[in-house]
Structures are given as C-alpha cells and as structure tokens.
Amino acid sequence: MTKQEKRSRILLTDSQINTLAGAASGAFVSVLVSPLDVVKTRIQVKRLPKGAADTPLLTTIYRLGQQEGFRAFFKGLGTTMLGYIPNWAIYFGTYQWSKKQYASALSLIHSEHDMLVNLLASVTAGAISNTATAPIWTIRTRMMTQTNHEDYRNTFHAAQKIYKTEGMYALFRGVIPSMWGLIHVGVQFPLYEYLKKKCAGTDAPSDHHLSTGQLMFASSVSKVIASVVAYPHEIVRSRLQDAGHARRIHQKSSTTTTEFREYKNVRDAVRTIAKEEGLRGFYRGIIPALLRTVPAAVLTLISYEKMKDFLTDNCGPDSTQQ
Numbered sequence: 001m002t003k004q005e006k007r008s009r010i011l012l013t014d015s016q017i018n019t020l021a022g023a024a025s026g027a028f029v030s031v032l033v034s035p036l037d038v039v040k041t042r043i044q045v046k047r048l049p050k051g052a053a054d055t056p057l058l059t060t061i062y063r064l065g066q067q068e069g070f071r072a073f074f075k076g077l078g079t080t081m082l083g084y085i086p087n088w089a090i091y092f093g094t095y096q097w098s099k100k101q102y103a104s105a106l107s108l109i110h111s112e113h114d115m116l117v118n119l120l121a122s123v124t125a126g127a128i129s130n131t132a133t134a135p136i137w138t139i140r141t142r143m144m145t146q147t148n149h150e151d152y153r154n155t156f157h158a159a160q161k162i163y164k165t166e167g168m169y170a171l172f173r174g175v176i177p178s179m180w181g182l183i184h185v186g187v188q189f190p191l192y193e194y195l196k197k198k199c200a201g202t203d204a205p206s207d208h209h210l211s212t213g214q215l216m217f218a219s220s221v222s223k224v225i226a227s228v229v230a231y232p233h234e235i236v237r238s239r240l241q242d243a244g245h246a247r248r249i250h251q252k253s254s255t256t257t258t259e260f261r262e263y264k265n266v267r268d269a270v271r272t273i274a275k276e277e278g279l280r281g282f283y284r285g286i287i288p289a290l291l292r293t294v295p296a297a298v299l300t301l302i303s304y305e306k307m308k309d310f311l312t313d314n315c316g317p318d319s320t321q322q
C-alpha cells in the first residue's frame with residue numbers, strides 16, 4: 001500500500017467501529033422482524049383471566065391483517081428503528097469498551113476472569129442503553145398496540161401526547177422492569193462469548209473471524225436460554241408501558257363489564273398478574289417472542305460481527321499495515 005493510499009483511507013477507533021457496526025445491525029434487523037414484533041407486543045399487553053385460553057398465534061396474525069390491514073404489521077417501525085439503531089450502537093460500543101476496562105481492572109485480582117468480565121460488561125452496557133432509549137420503547141409499545149392510527153399519528157405526536165396527558169414519568173414507566181432485562185444480557189452475552197471461544201478453538205488468535213454457521217450456533221443457543229430465563233420482565237415492562245393507552249381503550253369499549261385496574265408500580269403489576277393470570281401470564285406470547293427474538297438475535301449478532309470484521313480490516317487502526 002502506498003503512502004498516499006494510507007493517508008486517504010478513513011481510520012476508525014475500536015469504539016467507533018463497534019458503534020457503527022451496532023447501529024448498522026440495528027437498522028437491518030428492525031425492518032426484518034417488525035411483523036413478529038407487533039404480534040408479540042399485542043399478545044403481551046392483552047389481559048386475560050386466570051385459566052383463560054390464549055388466542056392461537058396464527059389466529060392473532062390473521063385477525064390483525066384482516067381487521068387492520070398489512071400496514072398493521074409495521075406499526076411503530078419508525079420508532080423501532082429510532083430505538084434499535086441507538087440502542088445497539090450504544091450497547092456494542094459500551095460493551096466492548098467496558099470489557100477492556102474490566103479486564104484491565106480484574107487482571108490485577110485474578111487471571112481467570114473472562115466470564116466475569118463479559119458479565120459485568122454486558123450488564124453495564126445494558127443499563128446504559130436501556131436508560132438512554134427507555135422513552136423510545138414506551139412510544140413503540142403504544143404505536144404497536146393502537147388499533148387505529150388516530151391515537152398516535154407518528155412517533156413525535158405520540159411523545160407529545162403521552163407527555164401532555166400522562167407526564168414525563170409515563171415515558172420512563174418501563175425502565176425499572178427493563179433493568180430486570182439485565183438478567184437477559186447477563187446470561188446471553190457471556191454465554192455467547194463462551195460459545196464463540198469454543199467454536200474458534202483454544203489455539204485461535206484473538207482476532208479470529210468465525211464463520212456464519214459458527215456465529216448462528218453461538219447466537220441462537222445463547223438467545224434461547226436467555227429469553228426463557230428473563231421473559232417475565234418483558235410482560236411486566238410491556239404492561240406498564242401500555243398502561244395509559246390500555247385504560248383509554250377500556251373506557252371506550254362498550255362491551256367490557258369488568259373494572260379496569262391500572263398497575264401502580266412494578267411490584268403491583270407482578271402481584272396482579274400472578275393473582276389474576278397465574279404463572280402462565282408471565283409467559284404469554286413467548287412463542288411469537290422466540291420466533292421473533294431468536295432470528296433477530298442471530299441476524300443482529302451476525303450482521304454486527306461481519307460489519308465489525310469489515311470495518312476492522314479496512315478502517316481499523318492496524319489496517320494500514322496490510
């Protein structure tokens with residue numbers, strides 16, 4: 001490579017590479033999984049008496065398309081993209097940075113710290129990204145669960161209406177249960193890193209590029225296990241995020257005879273769901289959730305890893321030496 005080519009090449013730091021790769025993967029995946037995202041959210045926020053049977057998944061999909069049209073499957077897509085892009089950009093950028101910081105600190109204590117480093121880094125990145133993007137996820141839930149496009153015309157109208165009618169607190173109602181979701185990333189990413197390491201082999205260099213098949217295996221297994229462990233928090237979070245909208249829908253309904261009881265806080269939501277719906281209530285919608293989250297996780301992590309490899313090879317600090 002000539003000196004002129006080296007000067008003209010755009011060089012990125014590791015943090016910039018991880019942030020850009022995370023943002024690209026978030027944009028790509030948000031479009032592909034939007035229909036299942038809508039169906040999953042609709043099922044999660046639906047309240048049913050204890051022992052009542054759930055509407056079959058295919059029936060839910062059919063009714064949604066029949067009653068609200070094809071457009072319904074992409075409700076909240078703009079908000080989803082506004083959420084996923086910064087969420088994964090912040091997450092992966094913070095995750096990789098935190099790994100270096102924790103590895104440096106813990107190396108002074110114990111040499112065998114890989115799993116602990118990955119756990120601490122994933123929890124730190126999750127906490128920061130959850131807090132930063134919490135209002136976006138609340139708006140997305142409202143956009144997805146409305147039965148028409150009159151309640152919230154778009155993302156900015158939804159933000160304005162929620163703030164005026166319910167206050168700033170409503171935009172952050174799901175942030176506490178979303179912190180429970182740190183259990184999710186605390187299981188998923190350390191397990192993902194462990195499986196990646198096993199796939200690469202003990203003699204592989206630190207910058208070893210895994211095949212698509214190896215990445216699919218590591219990402220899907222880690223996601224399924226983490227989803228099952230942490231799924232109940234998604235139910236609680238979705239119910240709290242949808243609370244104000246659900247109350248208005250209940251008041252408008254002429255066929256509803258039961259009194260609507262809004263959850264006061266996370267503890268009240270957990271107690272009410274357990275009492276009225278039982279353990280099953282905490283796993284409502286898990287099938288469409290897995291059908292959505294597992295492919296989404298696979299696509300997110302593969303697109304992130306491949307984009308990261310590409311940027312590292314072509315724009316990384318050491319790429320000029322090639």
